[in-house]
Amino acid sequence: MLRVNISRKLPGLTVEVSFDFDRGILVIFGPSGSGKTTILNCIAGLRQPDEGYISLDEKVFYSSDDHIALPARRRRIGYVFQDYALFPHLTVKENILYGIPSRCKKGKNYRIGTLDVLEMLKISDLQDRYPAQLSGGEKQRTALARALMVEPDLLLLDEPLSALDHGNRRALQAELRDLQRIWRIPFVLVTHSRKEMHALADEIIFIEKGRKRTHVYPDMRRAGLNLAGMAENSPSPVVDGNVA
Amino acid sequence: MIDPVILSLKVALAAVFVDFVAGLAVARTMARTEFMGKNVVESLIILPMVLPPTVLGYGLLILLGKRGPVGRFLLEYFDFQLIFTWWAAVIASAVVSFPLMYQSAKAAFAGVDISLEQAARTLGAREARIFLTITLPLAWPGILAGLVLSFARALGEFGATLMVAGNIPGKTQTIPLAIYFAVETGDTSAARNLVLVITALSFATVFWLNWWCKKKVQTWKKGGPEHAQGEHL
Numbered sequence: 001m002l003r004v005n006i007s008r009k010l011p012g013l014t015v016e017v018s019f020d021f022d023r024g025i026l027v028i029f030g031p032s033g034s035g036k037t038t039i040l041n042c043i044a045g046l047r048q049p050d051e052g053y054i055s056l057d058e059k060v061f062y063s064s065d066d067h068i069a070l071p072a073r074r075r076r077i078g079y080v081f082q083d084y085a086l087f088p089h090l091t092v093k094e095n096i097l098y099g100i101p102s103r104c105k106k107g108k109n110y111r112i113g114t115l116d117v118l119e120m121l122k123i124s125d126l127q128d129r130y131p132a133q134l135s136g137g138e139k140q141r142t143a144l145a146r147a148l149m150v151e152p153d154l155l156l157l158d159e160p161l162s163a164l165d166h167g168n169r170r171a172l173q174a175e176l177r178d179l180q181r182i183w184r185i186p187f188v189l190v191t192h193s194r195k196e197m198h199a200l201a202d203e204i205i206f207i208e209k210g211r212k213r214t215h216v217y218p219d220m221r222r223a224g225l226n227l228a229g230m231a232e233n234s235p236s237p238v239v240d241g242n243v244a
Numbered sequence: 245m246i247d248p249v250i251l252s253l254k255v256a257l258a259a260v261f262v263d264f265v266a267g268l269a270v271a272r273t274m275a276r277t278e279f280m281g282k283n284v285v286e287s288l289i290i291l292p293m294v295l296p297p298t299v300l301g302y303g304l305l306i307l308l309g310k311r312g313p314v315g316r317f318l319l320e321y322f323d324f325q326l327i328f329t330w331w332a333a334v335i336a337s338a339v340v341s342f343p344l345m346y347q348s349a350k351a352a353f354a355g356v357d358i359s360l361e362q363a364a365r366t367l368g369a370r371e372a373r374i375f376l377t378i379t380l381p382l383a384w385p386g387i388l389a390g391l392v393l394s395f396a397r398a399l400g401e402f403g404a405t406l407m408v409a410g411n412i413p414g415k416t417q418t419i420p421l422a423i424y425f426a427v428e429t430g431d432t433s434a435a436r437n438l439v440l441v442i443t444a445l446s447f448a449t450v451f452w453l454n455w456w457c458k459k460k461v462q463t464w465k466k467g468g469p470e471h472a473q474g475e476h477l
Contacts, residue, residue, distance in 0.1 A: 046362045072365040085363035089381050098377075099367030150367055 002026075002154060002186055006042050006052030006062075008035075015039060015210040024202030024218065025180055025187040029194075035210040036190040037082070040156045043188065044079050045072035056154055078147030078155040082162070084139045086131040092142050093127035099150035117145045120182075121175070137168035141175075148183065155180075157189040161196055173199045247414050248422035249441055255330060255405075255418055256398040259337035263345040263394045268387070271349035272375075276358075293343035300339055301407025308332065308408060333409035333416050337401040341394035348393065352386025353379065385457050392453040396446050 005018040015035035028036050041047035043054055043061070051064035056077075061070045087095050096114065118124040121141040131139060140160060147155060160176070161169045177200065180187050191197055197204060204216040274286065292300055308315045308326045318324045326332050356379050364374045380387070402420040409416035411425060419442045426435035 044362075044366055046365065072362070073368045073370065075366075076368075077366060079363065079366040081359050081363060083359065085357070085359040087360055087363075087378060098364065098369070146363075146367065 001057060002043075002188070003053065003055045004039070004043060006039070006049035006054060008038055008042060008047070008049045008052075010035065010038060010210075013210045017205075017207065017210075017212045019205055019212060019215060021186060021188070021203060023184075023186055025177070025189055025200050026203045026205065027197045027201035028188065028190045028205050028207055029197045029201075030192065030207030032192055034207045036192075036207055037158055038210075039207075040079070040158055040188065040190055043154075044077050044156055045070060045075050046079075059153075076150070076153045078150065078152035080140075080143045080147050080155070080157045080160050082158040082160075084131075084143040086134075086139060086142055086146070088131050091128050091130055092123060092134070095131070095142055096127075096146045096149050098146065114149065117149055120179070121145045135168075136164050137172065140164065140168075140172060144179070148179070152185060154185055155183070155187045157187060159191055160189065162191070162193065169196075176200060248417050248419045248438065251330065251333075251414075251416075252399055252418040252420075252442070253445075255333045255337055256395055258334045259341060259398040259401075260345075260391060260395045262334070262338040263342050263398075264391060267342060267345035267349050267390065267394075271346050272353050272379075275350050275353035289346055290343045292339050297336075297340060297401070297403030298407065301336065301404035304332075304336060304339065304404060304408045308335070327408055328410045328412065328416065330409065330416055333401075333405045333418060336404035336408050337398035340401050340404055341397035344397055345390040345394040348390025349383070349387050352383035352390070355386065356382045389453060389457065392449050396449055399442065399445065 002021045004020075007014060007016040009015075013033070013035055015038045017035075017039060028039060030036050038047065042049045045061060048069055049062060049064070052062070053064070054060075054062040056075075059070075059075075060066070060068050061075055062068060087098065090098070096117070115124065118127065121144055123138060123141045123145060126134065126138055126142070131142070134142065140163075144160075157176075161172055164172065173196070176187070176189075189196075189200060191200075201216075202218050204214075205212055206214040206216075270289065274282070274289075305327070306312050310316065310319060310325070310327070315326055318326055326335075360378055360382070361374050364378050369377070400420055401418070402424070405416070405418060406421060411417050411421045413422075417425075419438050423435050423438045423442075426432070426438065
C-alpha cells in the first residue's frame with residue numbers, strides 16, 4: 001500500500017494531496033502545471049515535501065513528524081522520466097545495467113534476468129547502440145528496462161507516452177499493462193492525455209491546481225462510470241471527496 | 245636553453261593539477277547551488293583573469309612573503325621559505341590560470357542535464373558514483389578545454405611569477421622570464437629559440453584539444469555503427 005499525504009509550495013502553486021493506493025496502475029490525471037510531476041518527485045525522493053507523510057507498505061520514505069527523509073537511492077522506486085533521461089554517453093546495455101552493480105554484490109536473486117527484460121521490451125538487438133541512435137519508442141523501452149532492472153517495489157512514469165507517435169503509443173500502452181501484470185508492483189503514471197488515462201488506469205486521481213479533485217477506485221472503473229464526464233462535472237456523489 | 249623549458253613544463257603541469265582539483269570542486273558547487281552573495285564570490289573567482297598579473301604578484305608577495313601570514317607560518321613551523329622557489333612559481337601560475345579552468349568547468353557542469361543525475365539516484369547510485377560515471381564524463385569535453393587553456397596560460401605566466409619567484413636560472417627561470425632577460429642582455433638567438441619552443445608547445449596543446457574534442461563528442465552524439473563494440477550479453 002502506497003500512502004501519500006503531502007504538501008509542497010511551488011512558485012504560484014501549492015501542491016496538497018492525500019491518497020492511498022494498493023495495486024495495479026494508478027493514473028494521476030491533470031492539466032500541465034497542476035503539480036503532477038512534483039508528486040512523483042516527492043514519492044521518488046528527488047524533492048522533499050514541506051510536510052507530510054509518504055510510505056510504501058511498512059517502509060516510511062518521508063515523515064515530517066518523525067524527521068524521516070529516505071534518500072532516493074534507498075527507496076527502491078523505479079522512475080521513467082518524461083524525457084527518458086537516458087545516459088547519452090552509455091550504450092543501451094550500459095544504461096540498463098547502471099543500477100545493477102551495487103545490488104548484485106549483495107547476492108540477491110533476480111526474479112527476471114537481463115536478457116528476459118531486453119526481450120520482453122524488444123530491445124535485445126539494440127544493446128550496443130547509443131541513445132542518440134534510438135527512435136522515441138526504443139528510448140522509452142530502454143528507460144523502462146533500466147527502471148525495472150533494479151527490481152523496484154514501485155514504478156513511477158511521468159508522461160511515458162506523450163513523445164511517441166500513434167502506433168508506438170498503442171503498442172506501448174498494451175505493453176505497460178502486461179508489464180504491470182508480470183512484475184506485480186504498483187505503477188503510478190502521470191498524464192494529461194484522457195485517452196492514455198482510459199487505456200491504462202485501474203485507479204484515477206484527478207489533479208487540478210495542486211489539489212486532488214476526485215479519486216476513482218477500481219470498482220467504480222469496473223462499474224463503467226463515465227470518467228470523462230466525472231472529471232468535468234466533479235465533485236460527484238460517488239467520489240472520495242475529502243479534498244474535492 | 246633546456247632548463248627553462250623543463251622548468252616551465254614542470255611548473256605548468258603542477259599549476260594545472262592544482263587548478264584541476266580546486267576548479268572541479270568549486271565549479272561543481274557553484275553550478276548546482278544558489279546562495280546569497282553568489283555573484284560576489286563568482287566575481288572574486290574570475291578577478292585574477294582581469295587584474296594585471298603584477299597586482300596578483302603583489303598580493304601573493306604580501307600573503308606568502310616572510311612577513312605575510314602564510315609565509316611566516318611556513319617559516320616558523322616548517323622552516324620553509326616559499327618565496328623565490330619554484331613552488332612560488334607554481335602558485336603564481338595556478339592563481340592566474342584558475343579562472344580559465346573554473347569558467348570552462350562550471351559551464352560544462354551546468355550543461356549536464358540534472359535529470360540524468362536524478363535518474364542515477366533512483367537507480368541506487370551514490371553521489372560519488374554519479375559524479376564519476378555521469379557528471380564528469382558528460383562534462384569532460386568542457387573540463388578538458390579548461391585544463392588545456394589553463395595549461396597554456398600557466399606556461400606563459402610572466403608578471404606574477406617574476407614578482408614571487410624571481411628570475412633564478414635553473415631554479416625559477418621559466419621560458420617567458422628567460423626570453424625577457426635574453427632580450428634584455430642582447431642574446432637574441434636564445435630568445436628566438438625559446439620563442440619558437442613556446443609557440444610550438446602552445447600551438448600543439450590547442451590543436452590537440454580541438455582534435456580530441458571533435459572526435460570524442462562525436463562518438464556518442466552522432467555515433468555510427470562503427471562505435472558499437474560492446475560485448476554482447
